[in-house]
């Protein structure tokens with residue numbers, strides 16, 4: 001071979017012999033941060049995870065992820081205030097992901113196709129646990145205890161399970177076939193359900209404790225608070241929750257020409273809408289709270305699902321915010337009106353806030369009826385020894401109380417809850433705690449993980465995209481039975497899941513793989529051990545930080561090497 | 562010395578050259594060497610090259626060779642790319658690659674192409690050079706290559722200065738930028754002259770296809786490379802490639818800075834066929850040039866109290882506005898291929 005006088009050659013790709021990884025000061029690592037949607041959900045649903053699964057086209061597996069936290073997704077999709085959406089990072093770009101509509105789609109598909117929970121209903125190796133109350137908290141506890149293999153007896157005072165889901169929430173918001181399908185599926189998991197069995201009336205706490213290793217108490221709050229205006233009470237007074245329950249069972253509701261409902265929660269607003277639809281011309285809601293709105297202080301607003309408030313306004317309910325009733329105007333024993341006054345919750349001496357009424361702001365409202373809906377407290381019949389004189393239970397985040405080490409409490413019976421989703425989350429945590437106590441494992445950590453902020457994402461890689469809109473019955477077409485809100489089509493769901501930023505978790509977008517100047521990001525064939533789709537080749541990674549900076553989801557962080 | 566002996570010797574030297582102490586072994590979760598071979602993309606430029614951290618040029622060359630595929634012969638002008646990819650006795654290239662001089666990448670490529678033609682082979686020749694090797698010293702070779710209609714794609718990696726020899730100004734250095742040979746001071750605020758409008762000169766050669774692109778938009782690069790190599794005849798691609806060292810930026814923001822160059826209008830991303838403008842990447846929301854300039858030390862003097870600083874900033878803004886005007890870069894609503902849409906990611910990877 002003829003020799004060249006100058007020049008050299010090298011074999012292809014031989015630079016691999018030189019490990020540029022030694023240049024590095026910082027190394028990129030995958031870090032799965034909490035997603036706002038996940039962290040915000042009181043039931044512990046990981047929206048991002050099921051969205052990702054759905055994106056892969058696996059609907060049933062997506063639903064299985066969903067029900068690993070919440071056994072009643074078709075229900076919560078309809079009634080939850082959707083804390084996930086309120087937290088969703090996408091709101092900073094355009095609108096939050098319509099997570100509840102994706103949840104609803106999966107929940108409804110499961111009902112349609114009769115999907116079974118991914119668990120073995122015959123497994124019974126654990127210890128017997130009794131759950132008192134078949135509302136969302138009790139149902140969730142029973143379900144999660146079954147997932148962990150414990151035999152469960154579930155008792156409820158009423159003939160049918162569901163708690164307020166069945167007895168109070170209007171069917172226009174939660175069709176009963178949906179509720180029945182989800183609860184029916186749940187009770188088939190080998191749960192011994194005893195209806196018409198009230199603790200205190202039919203069974204004693206001692207007996208339950210003698211027969212079971214643990215008791216989970218989820219009786220809700222059913223006893224109406226005492227209501228009067230300066231000692232005066234109309235002789236024919238009916239309280240709100242009672243009226244609503246009666247309407248649901250009997251289908252009958254009083255129809256005065258005008259009514260004032262006193263209260264700022266779900267009962268007040270649901271009752272107002274029911275009465276309006278029943279033909280009551282003037283329906284007023286008088287509440288000490290403020291109204292939801294962009295500038296409203298979240299601690300001061302009406303305690304209802306925001307879109308229920310919007311729909312109520314649409315339907316013509318008149319809200320009197322930051323007001324209370326100061327005097328009832330009576331003609332003999334008959335109510336003819338009431339006097340309202342402005343008031344506000346203000347910090348008082350000693351740090352405790354109190355409600356202050358402002359003199360000179362009195363107005364008169366002419367109404368034929370007034371209905372208090374100011375909330376309920378626990379009816380302690382049967383477990384007076386545990387509750388003492390308090391209105392509600394005070395429990396730690398796992399539901400543990402100081403008055404018994406074999407009774408845990410969750411749901412509305414704790415004073416600090418108030419939503420279906422929170423009740424479901426309580427049931428899950430209490431089940432995990434009971435399981436831990438029975439097995440000697442460490443108690444679950446209820447602390448919420450920190451989540452990743454919008455500014456940690458690289459949103460250059462995302463496009464604005466409008467949120468999918470569900471169908472909605474127009475006001476004129478709303479009845480007492482038809483569901484008002486509709487769901488999404490599969491095509492809309494596909495659009496919607498495509499909007500997810502995958503905050504703090506791998507999106508499998510290939511960005512790091514595409515942009516590493518050093519070919520140090522390697523795509524895996526299946527999934528990498530950390531659940532992502534890429535691994536760093538630290539032999540060559542120089543630690544430039546490009547991949548971390550350009551990761552759309554904030555999943556890559558640089559750490560000192 | 563015969564070639565087997567030479568190979569042996571090289572291997573021996575390579576063993577010695579592994580001066581870098583091998584890393585303390587981490588628990589191997591994956592067989593990296595195997596996985597590397599299984600990557601679902603063509604690896605024209607391998608790891609182990611000596612580019613600086615965050616080098617835009619290394620990334621651009623990786624993307625170009627990835628898109629062009631294995632049936633390619635590369636030539637390279639002297640410059641960073643040549644130096645960092647081929648520290649003898651190693652090469653980061655997995656393609657036939659030849660380097661001769663600073664000024665003659667296009668001329669060498671012309672010879673290679675003529676030889677291939679004589680042999681009746683269809684292998685594509687890609688000539689590469691930095692901006693110094695293209696705008697300046699290699700320019701006549703490039704012009705000749707285009708004029709003689711060689712079947713070659715010429716790729717210029719534009720990092721806007723002579724980086725390999727220590728950041729001297731080139732014909733491509735933007736107006737007012739600081740380099741070691743255009744320092745800001747009493748007389749001037751950085752480079753006095755303007756960035757040479759190379760694309761217009763290329764256009765005057767009436768070649769079938771010429772385009773500009775940016776490392777911030779990899780899918781656009783891949784598309785343009787595929788387009789260019791599929792054309793029989795001379796084609797030209799100018800790729801804006803940040804240099805963290807020369808521009809005075811942290812290594813992690815090269816892409817961010819490259820994206821801003823496009824989004825401000827300072828670096829227009831366009832396509833020309835037979836010298837006529839046939840496509841641009843529209844700018845959805847033009848950003849102020851200050852957003853781009855303030856990230857870089859080479860423009861640091863433009864953010865001082867000196868009254869000339871303000872004037873030069875305005876000058877650069879006017880140049881960007883001028884680009885937007887003459888290339889009609891301002892987008893009209895949302896476009897999947899505009900400056901916001903062209904880099905959109907989706908779950909499961911980019912499709913292009």
Ligand SMILES: Cc1cc2nc3c(=O)[nH]c(=O)nc-3n(C[C@H](O)[C@H](O)[C@H](O)COP(=O)(O)OP(=O)(O)OC[C@H]3O[C@@H](n4cnc5c(N)ncnc54)[C@H](O)[C@@H]3O)c2cc1C
Pocket residue numbers: 079080081132133134135136137138155156157158161162163164165168169170197198199200218219220221222241244266267268270305381382410411412413417418419420421423
């Ligand atoms: C009108 C109305 C509308 C609402 N709307 C919404 C909404 O849109 N979204 C939302 O998130 N939340 C809403 N809520 C609140 C939500 O319904 C409750 O937070 C939730 O149901 C609490 O669940 P729980 O399991 O703790 O109690 P409950 O649902 O009250 O269930 C308690 C169960 O325990 C049983 N029980 C009680 N005492 C005993 C006993 N001694 N022995 C045996 N069984 C007993 C009861 O019969 C009942 O079935 C609404 C509430 C009302 C009243």
Ligand SMILES: Cc1ncc(C[n+]2csc(CCOP(=O)(O)OP(=O)(O)O)c2C)c(N)n1
Pocket residue numbers: 618638639640641642662663664690691692693694695718720721722723724725726731
């Ligand atoms: C004829 C000649 N003059 C000068 C040099 C020294 N030299 C080597 S690389 C280089 C600059 C390269 O600049 P550019 O082409 O922009 O490539 P970069 O290194 O910036 O990628 C110079 C001046 C040379 N090799 N040959």
Ligand code: SF4
Pocket residue numbers: 035036037038047048087088089090097099499500501502503
């Ligand atoms: S964008 Fe996706 S991951 Fe992020 S909060 Fe919203 S739903 Fe969750």
Ligand code: SF4
Pocket residue numbers: 027028515516517518519520521536540541542543544545546547548615
């Ligand atoms: S882009 Fe590549 S070299 Fe830079 S930190 Fe990431 S893996 Fe390492």
Ligand SMILES: [Mg+2]
Pocket residue numbers: 691692693718719720721722723724
């Ligand atoms: Mg250069």
